[in-house]
Amino acid sequence: NAGVTQTPKFQVLKTGQSMTLQCAQDMNHNSMYWYRQDPGMGLRLIYYSASEGTTDKGEVPNGYNVSRLNKREFSLRLESAAPSQTSVYFCASRSGGAGNQPQHFGDGTRLSIL
Amino acid sequence: TQLLEQSPQFLSIQEGENLTVYCNSSSVFSSLQWYRQEPGEGPVLLVTVVTGGEVKKLKRLTFQFGDARKDSSLHITAAQPGDTGLYLCAGVGDSSYKLIFGSGTRLLVRP
Numbered sequence: 601n602a603g604v605t606q607t608p609k610f611q612v613l614k615t616g617q618s619m620t621l622q623c624a625q626d627m628n629h630n631s632m633y634w635y636r637q638d639p640g641m642g643l644r645l646i647y648y649s650a651s652e653g654t655t656d657k658g659e660v661p662n663g664y665n666v667s668r669l670n671k672r673e674f675s676l677r678l679e680s681a682a683p684s685q686t687s688v689y690f691c692a693s694r695s696g697g698a699g700n701q702p703q704h705f706g707d708g709t710r711l712s713i714l
Numbered sequence: 715t716q717l718l719e720q721s722p723q724f725l726s727i728q729e730g731e732n733l734t735v736y737c738n739s740s741s742v743f744s745s746l747q748w749y750r751q752e753p754g755e756g757p758v759l760l761v762t763v764v765t766g767g768e769v770k771k772l773k774r775l776t777f778q779f780g781d782a783r784k785d786s787s788l789h790i791t792a793a794q795p796g797d798t799g800l801y802l803c804a805g806v807g808d809s810s811y812k813l814i815f816g817s818g819t820r821l822l823v824r825p
Contacts, residue, residue: 604756631811640723641816642802643757658812690756699810700745700764705756714773 603627606691606706613681621676621709623691630696632674633703634658636661636687643690649674651696673698681713716741720816727793728824735788735819737803744806746779746786747813750802788797793823 607622625632630651635643645658647666655666665677665683665705666703674693688710692703720738737746745764749757761770763779763786770777774797776789786803800820804813 604798610730633812642720642815642818643804644815645812648811692756694811696811699806700747700762702759702762703757703813705758707755 604691604693604704604706606689606709608709609627609707610710611712612618613678613711615713617681618677618679619681619688620678621711622673623674623675623706625691625693625704626672627693627704628671628693629693631694632687633692633694634664634674635678635690635692636660636685637690637708638687646676646689662703669675683713685711686713689712716743716805716814718803718805718816720803720815721803721817722819722821723817724820726822726824730792733790733793733821735790735801735803735821736785737787737816738785739805740784741807742783744783744810745785746778746806747804748786748788749802749804751802751818753799757802757822767808786797790821793821794816794824795823796822797821 604625628635633648634646649655649668652671688708696702748760766781766783768779774791801807803816807814808820
């Protein structure tokens with residue numbers, strides 16, 4: 601059971617470089633999310649997509665863009681990476697509908713910006 | 715802005731001890747979820763509490779939702795090394811599509 605798959609698992613970038621983090625889910629979920637996790641700060645929402653064709657900003661969207669490519673895939677792009685974007689990035693999906701349905705997370709992408 | 719505060723941030727205890735983790739807010743949440751995260755993995759749902767005053771048990775873990783739906787607690791009885799991990803509470807906020815996460819409690823259970 602794949603669930604939520606994130607690629608790559610690790611990445612090192614230089615300041616100013618760009619890259620796209622990929623996320624795919626095989627659970628036919630409607631909603632997808634991108635978070636970043638920093639020490640002592642829990643999970644902070646970057647962007648989310650409530651359903652295919654829609655995207656919305658979360659708590660910390662600056663410096664990021666997203667694309668909901670289809671129902672399965674939701675990508676996160678860093679156009680010009682900065683050291684402050686060094687973090688662990690998690691993608692999650694949720695079936696949608698009632699608010700108390702759980703989110704299912706991938707195993708994360710560990711990103712270092714030098 | 716809805717916020718969730720977790721305490722303590724870090725807990726190191728001996729195997730067999732009991733512990734309680736708290737999740738507090740000044741805001742009302744329609745429901746609250748608890749997740750556990752192990753190193754190198756994403757968070758995994760443990761439980762969802764929906765009704766004010768609700769108590770749910772998962773083996774040695776007991777979860778309670780406050781009567782006013784502003785706070786929650788996680789109590790672990792006779793902790794074991796396998797309980798080691800990061801515990802996160804998350805509230806369903808004003809937008810039912812989003813979760814508001816607490817900052818987490820890192821638990822270490824020493825053999």
